[in-house]
Amino acid sequence: RRGSVLVVGNGKRNLPESAAAFLADGLALHCSLLAGTPDGNPGALLQTALQRHPTAEVRLYQPEHSRRSDDLPFGSFPVTFVGPEKEDMRRRMVSDSNAVLVLGGATGTMRETLLALQMKKPVYVIEGYGAVAEYLLSEKGLRKKPQVIVCKDLPSAVQKIVDQLNA
DSSP states (O other): OOEEEEEEEEESSOOHHHHHHHHHHTTTTTEEEESSSSSHHHHHHHHHHHOOOOOOOEEEEEEEGGGOSSTTTTTHHHHHHHSSSHHHHHHHHHOOEEEEHHHEOHHHHHHHHHHHHHTTOOOEEEEEEEHHHHHHHHHHHTTTTTEEEESEEEEEEEHHHHHHHHH
């Protein structure tokens, strides 16, 4: 069974296309990709993975109240609708993942990251990549957690994630 990586981060995209392509190429063949938004960095990675690797396994999580009547409410992403509240969705997507990759983000990303740490999931943070990474790496109590895996750049993040999933 393939592992799954939850991608959390900016709801507004600041991930360059080349970075999304690099991540998609490095991860989509090794694991399922999960996200809680069709937009921003997580949505860009899911979309890029599907464009570059049509058989890639991607899944978008959304709260039940966002369900629409059409069959594909969020483009080509398979959607898992969970619970009445966004927090229900967050708990489920973190629970369903084997690891979390943080790509920027703010309050929602921090909630998902802290949930992942609480559930003892490995959390991959890239130095210098957004406020959540900066906070995690500056707080001694969080940085010392064995689940916080610090990466210098995207290539080291991909390598560490693939190694962990194949271990």
